[in-house]
Amino acid sequence: MLAPIYVNYPDKTFESFGFKSDKDHFFSFPKRKPLTNMEKLSIGIGTLAGTAIPMMQFCKKQKVPIWKLKYSEKEMILLSTGSISGGVAGGLLSDRKVEAKYKIHEGVFQFFNAIIPTLLIKPILKICENIKALNNMKAKAAALLCGIFGGMFAGAKISNKINGTTSPNNRRKVKFIDTIANIDVISGALIMAKFPFVGKLGVEKFLPLFYMWTGYESGKMR
Numbered sequence: 001m002l003a004p005i006y007v008n009y010p011d012k013t014f015e016s017f018g019f020k021s022d023k024d025h026f027f028s029f030p031k032r033k034p035l036t037n038m039e040k041l042s043i044g045i046g047t048l049a050g051t052a053i054p055m056m057q058f059c060k061k062q063k064v065p066i067w068k069l070k071y072s073e074k075e076m077i078l079l080s081t082g083s084i085s086g087g088v089a090g091g092l093l094s095d096r097k098v099e100a101k102y103k104i105h106e107g108v109f110q111f112f113n114a115i116i117p118t119l120l121i122k123p124i125l126k127i128c129e130n131i132k133a134l135n136n137m138k139a140k141a142a143a144l145l146c147g148i149f150g151g152m153f154a155g156a157k158i159s160n161k162i163n164g165t166t167s168p169n170n171r172r173k174v175k176f177i178d179t180i181a182n183i184d185v186i187s188g189a190l191i192m193a194k195f196p197f198v199g200k201l202g203v204e205k206f207l208p209l210f211y212m213w214t215g216y217e218s219g220k221m222r
Contacts, residue, residue, distance in 0.1 A: 035095075035220060036094075038094060039091070039094040039095055041094075042090045042091070042093050042094030042219075043087055043090040043091050043094065043216055043219035043220060044090070044216060045090055046086040046087055046088075046089045046090020046091070046093070046215075046219060047083050047086045047087040047090060047212050047215035047216045047219060048086070048212065049086050050082040050083045050084070050085050050086020050087065050089070050215055051079060051082055051083040051086065051208050051211055051212050051215065053082060054075075054078045054079055054081075054082045055069065055079070055208060057078075058075055058078075067205055069204065070204065071188060071191055071192075071204055071207055072192065073118060073119070073121060073122055073192065076118050076184075076185070076188045076207075077115060077118055077119075079184075079207070079208060079211045080111070080114040080115065080118070080184065080211050080214065081111065081115075082211075082215075083208075083211040083212050083214060083215030083216075084107050084110050084111050084114070084214060084215045084218045085107070085215075086215055086219075087107075087214075087215030087216050087217070087218045087219030087220075088103050088104060088106070088107040088215075088218050088219050089219075090219050091103045091218070091219030091220065091221070102221055103218070103219065103221050105159075105163045105165065105172070105221075106172075106218050106221035107218045107221075108159045108162055108163055109155075109156065109159040109160075109163070109172050110178075110214055110215075110217070110218045111159070112155030112156070112158050112159040113152055113155045113156065113159070113174075113178055113182065114155075114182065114184065114185055114211075114214060115155065116151040116152070116154050116155035116158070117147065117148040117149075117150075117151030117152055117155070117182060117185045117189075118151075118185055118188065118189075119151070120147040120148070120150075120151045121144065121147070121148075121185075121188070121189045121192050121193075122192070124140075124143050124144055124147045125140065125144075125192065125193055127143070128140045128143055137193075137195060140193050141190075141193075141195070144186075144189045144190075144193065145186075148182060148185055148186060148189060149179070152174050152178065152179065152182060153174055156172065156173065156174045159172065160172055177217075183210050184207060184210035184211045184213075184214060187203050187206070187207055187210055188207060190203060191203060191204055191207070
């Protein structure tokens with residue numbers, strides 16, 4: 001179990017939604033000190049390397065250029081793992097004044113925030129395909145969204161257990177910004193479900209960029 005940390009959240013929230021200011025509110029966001037250009041560069045390089053290395057392996061295995069890669073559950077997991085690891089590593093190298101546990105804990109959280117929902121995609125699709133009433137695009141989309149968001153909260157519990165942040169004053173909760181970060185998982189789910197419009201939009205080509213954003217955000221934690 002990793003050493004526990006406490007992340008401060010500001011009182012300011014999305015008051016336009018009608019919610020009171022509350023540092024533990026779903027719409028609150030982590031307070032982070034501004035990064036220097038060198039720190040941004042280091043995190044960016046780390047994230048890029050962590051994403052590009054597995055993609056090169058995918059190209060070799062599938063024997064296609066990078067823009068024609070196909071992503072299954074395995075590729076999605078490796079991409080998210082690589083981008084988050086690279087982002088955290090870049091952050092650690094550039095920001096040595098901050099204890100490593102802050103970034104590592106956030107990396108653990110983001111890892112499970114991406115992996116658990118991804119692992120739920122296949123079982124959810126399988127259930128939908130075996131139940132006549134659910135074997136349609138609308139039902140699959142609704143089931144996948146429920147599974148992804150449910151998986152995020154399950155991932156938060158697992159990561160808090162590993163990080164040792166289970167008490168009310170240091171527990172890392174799922175925030176609105178974390179749901180945005182899971183655009184990569186949502187995109188991957190649509191690809192695996194073979195929604196007709198996904199192929200027309202070329203979502204697969206942008207999937208690595210979504211994972212890179214998650215990795216970069218992980219490396220920024222301080």
